[in-house]
Amino acid sequence: MGKYTMIDQETCIACGSCGASSPEVYDYDEEGLAFVLLDNNKGNTPIPEEFMEDVEEAYEDCPTESIKLSDTPFNKA
Numbered sequence: 001m002g003k004y005t006m007i008d009q010e011t012c013i014a015c016g017s018c019g020a021s022s023p024e025v026y027d028y029d030e031e032g033l034a035f036v037l038l039d040n041n042k043g044n045t046p047i048p049e050e051f052m053e054d055v056e057e058a059y060e061d062c063p064t065e066s067i068k069l070s071d072t073p074f075n076k077a
Contacts, residue, residue: 043073
């Protein structure tokens with residue numbers, strides 16, 4: 001069973017930690033705030049298994065706890 005991720009852009013301080021840990025999953029918008037590349041920060045696309053270790057590192061290293069992880073999608077379509 002996959003995990004899902006999204007960024008709380010209200011608390012993100014654009015520190016760059018998540019993009020450094022997992023550049024295949026996280027990127028930054030024009031304001032410098034992080035978002036999830038997989039589904040434009042909707043939290044509905046499972047994280048590919050090959051990226052899970054990097055995503056977990058980003059989650060643990062986020063200074064504002066803005067990275068969210070879940071066993072279920074965040075926004076049911």
